[in-house]
Amino acid sequence: MIRRLLAAVFPPSNVKRLVGEDHLGNKYYEMEKADGKKRRFLERSDGIKPEDYVQGMIPNQWEAWIRGRIDTPPTVMELLAREKNEKLMAIKAEELKKRDDEAQRKAYEDALIMRPVPEGETAELESKRQLGHASSHFYGPTGEQSEPSTVSGKFEPGAWKPDVKRTGAEAKQEAPEKFEPESWTPPQQQR
Numbered sequence: 001m002i003r004r005l006l007a008a009v010f011p012p013s014n015v016k017r018l019v020g021e022d023h024l025g026n027k028y029y030e031m032e033k034a035d036g037k038k039r040r041f042l043e044r045s046d047g048i049k050p051e052d053y054v055q056g057m058i059p060n061q062w063e064a065w066i067r068g069r070i071d072t073p074p075t076v077m078e079l080l081a082r083e084k085n086e087k088l089m090a091i092k093a094e095e096l097k098k099r100d101d102e103a104q105r106k107a108y109e110d111a112l113i114m115r116p117v118p119e120g121e122t123a124e125l126e127s128k129r130q131l132g133h134a135s136s137h138f139y140g141p142t143g144e145q146s147e148p149s150t151v152s153g154k155f156e157p158g159a160w161k162p163d164v165k166r167t168g169a170e171a172k173q174e175a176p177e178k179f180e181p182e183s184w185t186p187p188q189q190q191r
Contacts, residue, residue, distance in 0.1 A: 016041075020073045022059055023083075028066070028073065040066045059083075 016029040025045030032038055042058065055063070061074035061082060107113045 019065075020062075022062055023076075023079060024058070026058055026062070028062060040068070042066065 016031045019028045019030050019040075021027050027043045027045075028040070029042065030038055030040050042062070044057075048057070058066075059074070059079055059082070061070075061078055064070045065073045104113075108115055
């Protein structure tokens, strides 16, 4: 009831004030509410509804103004300078990508880095792999090996394989003698 009375005495200012327009034809407005706060909004030139808005559909400077991050609306010069800067950054990014691709191609040619192994070629390279090497693409089970190795932090013991099978008599000949310690008695105490 009090709200109605205040609204009758102090009618809200429903007059929207045009603040600016961007190069896309969108119009930006500001309207003061009854409580003194300002409401900022835009009318899109392409007729897209506010609920269908996706970030980046309007210039960043105008979006900052609408969200209240900046107090003054952007000028045409600021918008043109930003657009020019974005185009320049895109050109520089493309040049940087070309230089990086060239450096990577040269590193592949000089064998400084290995190319990734395409799917299906791992079986062919299984015999050529270097276990425990930093550029190894093989991290699965490695099978039986003669020497112990470590791959990706997992210890894999080697397998012992005798060279020749020995008969029982030969094995007994090579067996070490049995060690028997001397008998020991504690020393006698003197009184």
